[in-house]
Amino acid sequence: MSWNEPGGGKKDPWSGQEPGGSPPDLEEIIRSLQEKIGRLFGGGGGGAAASAFVVWALVGIVFILWLLSGFYIVDEGNRGVVTRFGRYTETTMPGLHWHIPYPVEAVDIVDVEHQRFLEVGYRTGVGSVPQEALMLTGDENIVDVRLAVQYTISSARDFLFNINDPEKTLREVTESALREVVGQHTMDFVLTEGRSEIAADVKKLVQQIMNSYGSGIAVETVNLVDAQPPEEVQAAFEDAIKAREDKQRFINEAQAYANEVIPKARGQAARILEEAQGYKQKMIAKAQGEASRFEQILAEYEQAPEVTRTRLYLDALEAVFSKTETIMVDVKGGNNLLYLPLDRFKAAPAPNLPHSQPVLSGPAAAQQMLQRQPLRRVVRSREGRGR
Known part of the structure; x- marks a missing residue:
């Protein structure tokens, strides 16, 4: 029957006293415990000595356990910082170590290789933090800048x-440094080409x-996650960005066209220069040849002027008449010239002749044409002939 069940009484099973009574005497409890330990180890007159031995044995065991609690292991990538009564003592490397157990010494394990992450101007899952992100640029514009910092612990102590x-x-510190760097540059620089430079300066x-x-x-890395104008002017800023992009696109197209046209123009200019140089050399050589020929003719003219003059005259006539199809036939002893229209002979179709009569060509055709058609007579006055 349980002690607290009906009929079992209301005495405490450990002290044997009624509930609500006076607390047990501590000396009596210790004496009772010593007597039980003495009876366990032999009882009789040596009970006090045995009890003392057991107590000291227990104390020794507790002391050994207390000493063993001072062993600790530092994992790879960590450092152990040992403090004695709260004051720094040493920093231990990875491995098995021992320190004086609590409360004399304590050990704090610090991870020095883990990459830690810090967000400035925003929080993951929350978005922008205006009191950190909004800052003033050097040209007195407001920008929304968000920064991410990765860092490690270089000294655990x-x-x-x-x-x-x-x-x-x-x-x-990061927010303060970011505001200082952004305040030294213009808004366009912060939002466009200056991101990497700003991140390096902040770091x-x-x-x-x-x-x-x-x-x-x-500090390992500093990344400029985002930089944009406030939401109130976002639309106007996007228009400005589009205009800037169009400007750059037009510049690139013009540059591409120039890269295509300029080499072609240079090639044409080089070709024209080469042709001009060739024409120059040709004309120089021709002039030199004409001058040399004139000098030779001059030498011949000085030796026989009349013969040379007649020869030059005949050469000139030959050069002129060789380029025309008109023939003038002078009738010896008369004042008339016969005109032979060879151009019409070439252009006129062949006459319809009987099959039995052969078709003539060349001088024979000319003679036959003269026989069929009367010659034009060109009268030249004596005055004109004598000029």
Whole structure:
């Protein structure tokens, strides 16, 4: 029957007292425990000595367990920071180590290789944080800038003891550095080609400030996630971006056209120059030949002027009449000239002759044509002939 069931009484099964009574005497409990331990190890007169031995054995076991609790393992990529009564003692490397157990010494394990991530100006799943993201540029415009920082712990001791809240400090330092860098540039530079330069400048400035604090933080990368104007002027800014892109596209098209036309024009210019140079050499050579021929004719003329003059005259007539199809036949002893229209002979169709009569050509055709058609007589006066 249970002690607290009806009829079982209301005595405590451990102390044998009624509930609500006075608390048991501590000395009596200890004496009772010693007597039980003495009876367990032999009882009799040596019970006190046995009890003392057991107590010291228990104390020794507890002390050994307390010493064993000082062993700890530092995993790869971590560092163990040992403090004695809250004061820094040493930093341990990965492996098995021992320290004086609590409350004398304590160990804090710090991961120094893990990449930690910090968001400035926005939060994942929340969006923009205006009080961090909105900042003023050098040309007095407002931009919305969002930054992501990746960092590691370079010194576990400095990270734990030099700064109270390292992440909050890093966030405030990054925001301050970002505002300083953005305030040195124009809005167009921040939103377009200056993103990489701004991120590099922010990283350099943040690292300098954190080193001056002795924070034990190493900034690995700073990424400019987004930079855009406020929502109130977003539409106007998009129009400006389109205009800028159209301008650049037109410039590229004009440059492509110039790259196509200019080489062609240069080639044509080079060809014209070569042709001109060739024509120049040709005319020079021709002039030199004419001059040489004239000098030779002059030498012949000086030796026989009359013969040379007649020869030159005949050569000139031959050169002139060789280019015409008109023939003038002078009748010896008369004042009339016969005109022979050879051009009409060439253009006139062949006459319809009987099959038995052969078709003539050349001089024979001319003679036959003269026989069929009367010759034109060209009368030239004596005065004209004598000129």
